[in-house]
Every structure is written in structure tokens, then in C-alpha cells.
Amino acid sequence: MQIEERNNYITLYDLYGSLLSKKQAEVMDKYLNLDLSESELAELSGETRQSVHDAIVKAKKQLNEFEEKLGIANANENLKNSLEIVKNLIVSENLNKEQITSKLDDIINKI
Numbered sequence: 001m002q003i004e005e006r007n008n009y010i011t012l013y014d015l016y017g018s019l020l021s022k023k024q025a026e027v028m029d030k031y032l033n034l035d036l037s038e039s040e041l042a043e044l045s046g047e048t049r050q051s052v053h054d055a056i057v058k059a060k061k062q063l064n065e066f067e068e069k070l071g072i073a074n075a076n077e078n079l080k081n082s083l084e085i086v087k088n089l090i091v092s093e094n095l096n097k098e099q100i101t102s103k104l105d106d107i108i109n110k111i
Contacts, residue, residue, distance in 0.1 A: 006032065007055060008073075009028075009032055009060060009063060010032050011073050012063040012064070012066070012067055012073060013028050013029070013032055013063060015066075015067075015072050015073055016062075016063055016066040016067070016070075016072075017029070017063075019062070020059055020062060020063070024056055024058060024059040024062070025059075026057050027041060027045075027052060027055045027056060028056065028059045028063075030044070031056055038052045038053050038056065041046070078096065081108075082107045082110070083107070086100070086103050086104060086107060089103060090103075
């Protein structure tokens with residue numbers, strides 16, 4: 001798994017991990033946060049590598065479905081980007097309080 005994909009699943013797990021089954025949550029926690037391989041997870045749990053693989057695939061699918069339906073990670077990213085824009089405007093344009101308030105109101109109204 002590439003770093004960007006891994007970071008995406010870490011974000012989704014942090015947001016929605018408690019909605020997974022107990023087994024899926026445990027496997028994903030060790031897979032993502034401890035960076036254990038499927039073989040290592042199978043050895044630790046006494047299960048087959050295939051069953052661990054299946055649990056990871058199902059958990060990833062569920063995490064993606066949660067995000068598709070709820071969109072919390074996407075909303076957080078949009079908010080972060082908007083705040084970064086405002087910060088850059090404040091720094092680069094040396095805005096006064098009214099201008100800053102106006103920019104923040106624009107963002108709040110978009111949320």
C-alpha cells in the first residue's frame with residue numbers, strides 16, 4: 001500500500017473505526033498503526049493469512065462506504081484548505097479585522 005493510500009485509511013479508521021466489527025477494528029488498528037503485515041497479523045492472532053486478508057479487504061470497503069455516505073473526512077479536508085487560504089490571505093495582504101471577519105464569514109457560509 002502506498003503512503004498516500006495508507007494515510008487515507010488511517011484518517012478513515014480514526015473517524016469510523018469504532019463502527020467496524022471488533023475483529024475488523026483490531027486487525028485494522030494493528031495493520032495501519034503498527035504497520036504489521038498480513039502474515040504477522042495471522043501469526044499473532046492464530047488465524048490464516050487469508051482470513052486476515054479478507055478482514056482487511058472488508059474493513060477497507062466499509063471505511064470507504066462510511067466516508068461515501070457521511071463525508072466527514074472530505075469535509076474536514078475542505079475546511080482545512082479554506083482556513084489555509086484565509087491564513088495566507090491574512091499574512092500576505094495584511095488584512096484588517098473587518099476584512100478577516102468577512103473572509104471567515106464567507107467560509108462559514110460555505111460549510
